[in-house]
Amino acid sequence: MAINRRTALGVLALSIVMGFGAAPAWAQTTTIKISHQFPGGTIDKGDFRDRLVRMFAAEVEKRTKGAVKFEIYPGSSLMKTNAQFSAMRKGALDMSLVPLSYAGGEVPETNIGLMPGLVTSYEQSAAWKNAAVGKELTKILADKGVVMVSWIWQAGGMASRGKPIVEPEDAKGMKIRGGSREMDLILKEAGAAVVTLPSNEIYAGMQTGAMDAALTSSTSLISFRLEEVSKALSTGRGKSYWFMLEPLMMSKAAFDRLSKEQQAVILQVGAEMEAFALKEAKEDDEEVAKVFTKAGAKAVDLSDATVKKWQDIARRTAWKDFAAKNANTARLLQLAEQVK
Template sequence: MTATTRRSVVTTLAALAASPLLSLPAWAQTTTLKISHQFPGGTLTEGDFRDRMTRMFAAEVEKRSKGSLKFAIYPGSSLMKTNAQFSSMRKGALDMSLVPLSYAGGEVPEVNIGLMPGLVTSYEQAYGWKNAEVGKELNRILLEKGIVLVSWIWQAGGVASRTKPVVDPDDAKGMKIRGGSREMDLILKAAGAAVVSLPSNEIYAAMQTGAMEAALTSSTSLISFRLEEVSKALTTGRAGAYWFMFEPLMMSKAIFDKLTKEQQAAIMTVGAELEAFALKSAKEDDQAVANVYQKANAKVVDLNPAALKKWQAIARTTAWKDYGEKNANCAKLLALAEKTL
């Protein structure tokens, strides 16, 4: 190679190195993030609102990030098993998930506050947690555990049953029931029920075979998983509930921290904006679930204030007590949550 040729090559390489095409900032590069959830898949306008919300989130963040962030959505636990999602986010092996927080209670006891029977009894109280002391403390703990709360999503729930309506604690005696969390299971045991533990996407099969007689789950899941097909009775949460589940859209902190400030801002801003959609959709499903079950000829009843107080009284001496004794964080969270009652 001649000196002239060498100079030409060096000049060319220097020009390429300085080219804006090879020195794009992270903001201008495209990153695809995976969102996993256990709920049935749909579209932006049809289906389970939790799936719709992830799609709305993905579309809006992609727009605001000028295409630097894209998303692949995996509904129906198609990417990984439901109970593996939280742990995978903590390790940075999963980018994002919309999952009931209490499912991770065995790994992080503090998160069971997200399905503490009788501790939350209204949507106003539930969404008030975000800016209250209890919400700030929960957010701190989750960040410490490697999880970023992106959207606060709360849902009231009811009881689908193969046999009779479950309203008072006495109605649960002798029944095989799914509560959805350790704490919910504790009050069911105190009421004389035999508890069954499994994710909501496995309820249908268990009730179909008779392995389980009744299940507590969100109004949306009561619809989306077609539980009216295997139920003869429904207790709704539309008139009040002791079953309120926190199932936020979350992100791995390890992944979040790798994004630019602009991308992080887009994710958090859109996540907060979609909370209004989640609240509206959850309330609509509380009403819609009754219609779905009535059409299926199931007996539909509402939880009355007197029954709610009975469940709450059991919860105070069982689930709340057990949770508060887990560790200092749990005790603090419980005390802060009780301030919102």
């Protein structure tokens, strides 16, 4: 039987009404924007946090058969660093890899992500995710409109324009960037004046003399070329009182727009990225000492006794201050102390 144009259109219309011609939800393309403050590179070279974001994006796109795609904006090229967390909460930004403590002014509970002396090893930090403290923090963030995708921890050290700042007494009279409100509290107790700015602005601050020293992750010490403006480094390799939670997070509004299958892929791939992050963070703790030494700076490792001195200061200042904020902060600190 011959099929004329009118018959063909009728069959097409009927198939659409009955659902035969509709594209499956999985096939509908969604584009996710990811912002971060770190230098951009490639999936194989550069700052491991940028590489992690690119690896994550490529794998999610692969597993969703191209239904979920990504646009990546390194170097705070999409929005300013400190605006990212708030933008995720409001649904104005889809995803970001950003230090959790940068949101401390908006959500006090997030300052636990850079609490001096609370985490002193990668083994301890890795245990947080599935411990009660991790589950509680995940719930608090979800209630604020943010989904935890990858748990990323980094040790850090202190770059200095002059002498190495190792013991608390070395900080007296110095202008130092700590990285969080709580870190600033122990620096103040040690006699330092604190400087507040994101890690991608440290170089300029040290170059101009606006600050004498800065605490940041080993990876940032390398990526932001701080050896060029430093004469000394207190490393984070082996031991550190500075451990930072810098997770890959997603706006709950963006997450909820995805299908259940796509959400599962996001979380699964995010979890798989954590092993890569741990490996790279540890390697950068070693690499940063080499980079600074090669540039002529003095690199000093911390002892158990030195870490304990800073930890003792933290207990009576930063920990006490954090616990007094609200019921959530008090509970988070209590749960965190249970993770040994």
